[in-house]
Amino acid sequence: MENKVIITVVGKDTVGIIARICTYLADNGVNVLDISQTIVQGFFNMMMIVDITKASRSFGDIQKDLETLGEEIGVQVKAQKEEIFQKMHRL
Amino acid sequence: MVNINEVIETNKMVEEQTLDVRTITIGISLLECIDSDLNKVNENVYNRITTVAKDLDKVAMEIERDYGIPIVNRRISVTPIALVGGAACKKPEDFVTLAHTLDKAAAAVGANLIGGYSALVSKGMTTADEMLIRSIPQALCETERVCSSVNLASTKTGINMDAVRLMGDILLQVADRSKDRDSVDCMKLVVFCNAPDDNPFMAGAFHGVTEADAIINVGVSGPGVVKRALEQVRGESFEVLCETIKKTAFKVTRVGQLVAQEASKRLGIPFGIIDLSLAPTPAVGDSVADILCEIGLEYAGAPGTTAALAMLNDQVKKGGVMASSYVGGLSGAFIPVSEDQGMINSVEAGAITLEKLEAMTCVCSVGLDMIAIPGDTPATTISGMIADEMALGMVNQKTTAARLIPVIGKGVGDTVEFGGLFGYAPIMPVNKFSCADFINRQGRIPAPIHSFKN
DSSP states (O other): OOOEEEEEEEEOOOTTHHHHHHHHHHHTTOEEEEEEEEEETTEEEEEEEEEOTTOSSOHHHHHHHHHHHHHHHTEEEEEEETHHHHHHHOO | OOOHHHHHHHHHHHHTSOOOEEEEEEEEOOGGGOOSSHHHHHHHHHHHHHHHTTTHHHHHHHHHHHHTOOEEEEEEEESOHHHHHTTTOSSHHHHHHHHHHHHHHHHHTTOSEEEEEEEEOSSOOOHHHHHHHHHHHHHHHHOSSEEEEEEEEETTTEEEHHHHHHHHHHHHHHHHHTGGGTTGGGGGEEEEESOOTTOOSSSSOOOOTTSOSEEEEEEEOOHHHHHHHHHTTTTOOHHHHHHHHHHHHHHHHHHHHHHHHHHHHHHTOOEEEEEOOBOOOSSTTOOHHHHHHHHTOSSTTSTTHHHHHHHHHHHHHHHHHHHOSOBOSSOSBOOOSTTOHHHHHHHHHTOOOHHHHHHHHTTSSSOEEEEEEETTOOHHHHHHHHHHHHHHHHHHTSOEEEEEEEETTOOTTOEEEOOGGGOEEEOOOOOOSOOHHHHTSOSEEOOOOSSSOO
16 A cells, blocks of 8 residues: 655755755655646745655654755755645545 | 645645644543542542553654644543542542642643543532532642533533532632732633533543543644635625635644544544634634634624624534534634734724623633633622523523633733733723622522523
C-alpha cells in the first residue's frame, strides 16, 4: 500500500529548489508521484505528492531533514500526510 | 488526487486563520475506583488515570507532526467525583484530597486540564453531592488543573433551586479565595442545565455515567476560518452566506474527525464524538464576535445579533453533521466575553449588555461564559443570574451554562487580566435590583410541561 505524503514548498523563487529537494528524496528512497507549482501573491508555491513506503528514513526524520534543507535554500518546506487534505476536500 | 490549491487552502487555514484542533479529551470512567477507604480511592484514581492516559501527550504530538495541524490542549474528563468519592468521603476536605489526586495525575500525563470535579444535582443533592459542592472553593484554590462543574437543572427534572442558591454562595467563596489573582479560579467552575455527558471542553467536561470505560472526544475550532470565508461573500444573499458557513464548518469538522480517528487508533481507546464548537481565543482573528460583524453587525450586541447568531450556529451544525457521524458535546458557537477580542471590543464600546448576552444564549451552544462582574454582587443576585440561565436551557431543551467571575475588589470600569488563552475582560454591570426573596425560597422549580408548545 502506498504511504502518501504531501510536500509543500513556499518562498521566493530561486534556481535549483526542485533539484535540491528531488535529490534529497531520491537519495532516501522517496518516490515522487506528482509535482505541481503555482505563484500565489508573488510567492513560489510547489506541491509534491510522494510515496514514502520504501523510504530509508522515517517520516519524522524526512520531515526534519526537509525543514533543514528548506532553511538552507531560504524557503519553507513542509511534509504532511495526505489524509488531512483528502479528508477536508473530498467526500 | 489532491490538487495544489486545496493544499494551499488547508495550510493557509492553519497558518493564517488560526485553524486548530482545540482539544483531544480522554473521558475516563472512575466507577471502578470506588472504595470505602479514602486512601484506596485516591490510589485507584491516580493509577487508573495515569494508565489510560499515559500516551495522551505523545500521541497528540505525533498527530500534530504528521498532519501539520496544531492540537492546542490535551485534556481528561472523569466520572463526576461526587459519585466516585461518595462512599469514602465523610467531609468536604476528604473530597479535596481527590482534587489533589486528579491534579497530580493530570500533570503526570501532560494534560492541561482535568474536568469532572462535579456533581449532578438537577433534582436533588445527595450528602456526597453537597459535600463535594462545599469543597469546591478549597479544591479549586489548591489545585492548578482541576475543573469543576455542577449540573443544576434539566428539561426532565426542573431546576434544583436549593443547589442554585448554594452555588451563588460557593462562587463568591471561590472568588474570595483567589481575590489576590483577580478571582481567577472562578474560570474553573461552571454550572449547567442539561449538561452533556461527552463534552470535551473545559471547564464543563466530565465523563458521564452513560459512557463506556474510556472514550476519545475531540473539540474543533475555527472562527478565524469562518470569518475569512465570509469576507469573500460580503453583500451576498443569506443563501450564499449559509452555504459558505456550512462548507467551512464541514472542512473544519473533517479535520477534527481525522484527528479523533487517529487518536482513537493510536491510543487504543474508542472514538466518542466530535464537538463542533466555534471556540474563540483572544488571538486576533479567532473571534466569534468578528464573524457576527462580518455578517453585517457594527458590533456584536447590536440589534439583529440574536438572529445572526442563531443562523451561524445552525449552519455550523448543518455543515458539521455531514462531516462526522458522531457529533456531540456542546456543538455550536461559544460566546465567551474574555476569550474573544471582538466580544471585549463590544463590551468596551457599550454595544453589548448582560441581558443581550442572555438572549444570545437562547440560540447558541453554551451560556453566560467568562463574564466578569463586580465583586460586590450579592450571592442571591448571582444565583438569580444562574437561575435565569437554567430556565432558558430547561424550557428550550438545550444545554445552557453560566461561568461568571465576580472579581473581588473590582467594579464596573475595571479590567481583569486572566492570562494566555483566557484573555482579559472588562467588568460588566449587573442589574442592581434584588431577587433575594425569590432565591431564598426552598425546594425546586418543577419540570416544564412538554406539550402545548406555543
